[in-house]
Amino acid sequence: MIEVFKKYIREKSKVSEEDLDKIIAVCQVKRVRKRQYLLQEGDVWKYNAFVTKGCVRTYTLDDKGNEHIINFAVENWWTGDRESLASGESSIFNIDALEDSEIVLISKSNFEMLCVQIPAFNDMVNGILQKSFIVAQNRIHTFISLSAEEKYLKFLEKFPHLVMRVPQGMIASYLGITPETLSRIRNQTAKK
Amino acid sequence: MIEVFKKYIREKSKVSEEDLDKIIAVCQVKRVRKRQYLLQEGDVWKYNAFVTKGCVRTYTLDDKGNEHIINFAVENWWTGDRESLASGESSIFNIDALEDSEIVLISKSNFEMLCVQIPAFNDMVNGILQKSFIVAQNRIHTFISLSAEEKYLKFLEKFPHLVMRVPQGMIASYLGITPETLSRIRNQTAKK
DNA sequence: AAATGGCATTGATAAATATCAATGCCATTT
DNA sequence: AAATGGCATTGATATTTATCAATGCCATTT
Known part of the structure; x- marks a missing residue:
């Protein structure tokens, strides 16, 4: 490996x-x-x-x-x-x-x-290191400017492979929201 | 200069x-x-x-x-x-x-x-650059783990000089909360 | 096949935070 | 001195998100 x-x-x-x-x-x-x-x-x-x-x-x-x-x-x-x-x-x-x-x-x-x-x-x-910093800064930007749903949609865009691979509750944690909230967001956006 | x-x-x-x-x-x-x-x-x-x-x-x-x-x-x-x-x-x-x-x-x-x-x-x-990254990472940590009040208190600790220097509404923006919420937080914590 | 454990989902409710509107204060400009 | 503009504060209310509790679904273990 x-x-x-x-x-x-x-x-x-x-x-x-x-x-x-x-x-x-x-x-x-x-x-x-x-x-x-x-x-x-x-x-x-x-x-x-x-x-x-x-x-x-x-x-x-x-x-x-x-x-x-x-x-x-x-x-x-x-x-x-x-x-x-x-x-x-x-x-x-x-x-x-x-x-x-x-x-x-x-x-x-x-x-x-x-x-x-x-x-x-x-x-x-x-x-x-420079790239990591830029990624971190962009993530900070999502925290100060986006709602829970918007953060999730952005996450989907950026890391589609992770969504399949990581338990949903952990993604919620990464986004700074609760598992229940993420579940509801997914439910709602699916309906649209 | x-x-x-x-x-x-x-x-x-x-x-x-x-x-x-x-x-x-x-x-x-x-x-x-x-x-x-x-x-x-x-x-x-x-x-x-x-x-x-x-x-x-x-x-x-x-x-x-x-x-x-x-x-x-x-x-x-x-x-x-x-x-x-x-x-x-x-x-x-x-x-x-x-x-x-x-x-x-x-x-x-x-x-x-x-x-x-x-x-x-x-x-x-x-x-x-390395230090900047670490600071950014710590800030991300505050966003995923702290309430509005806790974020403000941590900001006070870290940047006491900025609190005096920057309009309060801008600090709220930096923390990802509204000016009104920050005003109330300050009001409440002052009472304690 | 039954039991278990880990998740996700869903509902009811509470808490946190945002929004909208009004007011007042102060520093700066006129 | 009066007027202005930029903030902060406060209240009323709406919205978002968290919390708590119950249920169900799978995959894995026994």
């Missing part, structure tokens, strides 16, 4: 085959079963992580025990907690697998080494 | 004094009056912009003419539209000044040149 990661790097960067080997050499492949944790609240996140197979989610738990899903990651997406990784402080997030999954892990120090030694890798990483 | 920018770079990076001169050489200082636009919806954003004085906001207008404020930027903050800058496509955002302000502009090509020629500058820029 590491081939998925190789393919991704080839497409997204100008890293040479030689350097690609260098990257792969420091990769660790982690297999996780459905419901298994990759990160638990309170632990420090120490990797850069890339999903080659399956699906994971990042979420928090509030006082009342409600889950709040910050994001999903399927094949070819990165996951992890950048804040904990950067600061070395314990994470407020949980990450677990929604399906049996396979994750490529690169430790913080190895990752930094790759960034220094392989400029093309560094560029790729920063390009991804 | 360019001194503000110099000081910022000295603090945030390891750029040499010599390279700092190189940076300043390609800076353009723009003065804007209160209410004046820096960017209007439909235009392409072509700069990296740093606020040395004053305060600007980035917002969109919806069909009903409502403003939705994506963010504020005061002294020592960056502003602009990364998405438009990166893609070259026209922006959906407006940026205007809430006070008479002074903005340091660096064109896209000059900025890229600086990133290539001055590694320490590149590192600083990517560090800022």
Whole structure:
């Protein structure tokens, strides 16, 4: 499955085959079963992580025990907690697998080494970061300007594949609404 | 006022004094009056912009003419539209000044040149990007997990200086609530 | 085949938030 | 000093969304 990661790097960067080997050499492949944790609240996140197979989610738990899903990651997406990784402080997030999954892990120090030694890798990483920021900003925009229904319709547009793959209640959580509300929205929009 | 920018770079990076001169050489200082636009919806954003004085906001207008404020930027903050800058496509955002302000502009090509020629500058820029992403992610978290009141209280904690400086209705917009709701929240929490 | 667990759905109701309209306050302009 | 414009506040009401509870449907386990 590491081939998925190789393919991704080839497409997204100008890293040479030689350097690609260098990257792969420091990769660790982690297999996780459905419901298994990759990160638990309170632990420090120490990797850069890339999903080659399956699906994971990042979420928090509030006082009342409600889950709040910050994001999903399927094949070819990165996951992890950048804040904990950067600061070395314990994470407020949980990450677990929604399906049996396979994750490529690169430790913080190895990752930094790759960034220094392989400029093309560094560029790729920063390009991804930039894109992630833009995605985050657009999501913020949906929160300040759209109703529950509009957020759902936009989600449908952007992530049609996720709608089939992830339980509906989790999509509701991602959108910041309750499962009941999402169910009703779907019911209503279906009628139209 | 360019001194503000110099000081910022000295603090945030390891750029040499010599390279700092190189940076300043390609800076353009723009003065804007209160209410004046820096960017209007439909235009392409072509700069990296740093606020040395004053305060600007980035917002969109919806069909009903409502403003939705994506963010504020005061002294020592960056502003602009990364998405438009990166893609070259026209922006959906407006940026205007809430006070008479002074903005340091660096064109896209000059900025890229600086990133290539001055590694320490590149590192600083990517560090800022990383921080921006984390801030954005945390803001997303507030939207999916907090009530209007909780969002406001968190805003107070994080940006006490902005509360004094920005009209209350704009803070409401930033939080994704109406001015009336924010007014009532303040009234109630004051009583406690 | 029966039992179980996890979801989604649906209904009734409550709570949060938005909308609309009116008023008043203050700073700035004339 | 009077007039103006921009906000914030307040009240009444509507709308949206959440909460609580019950039911049903599948897929998986026993």
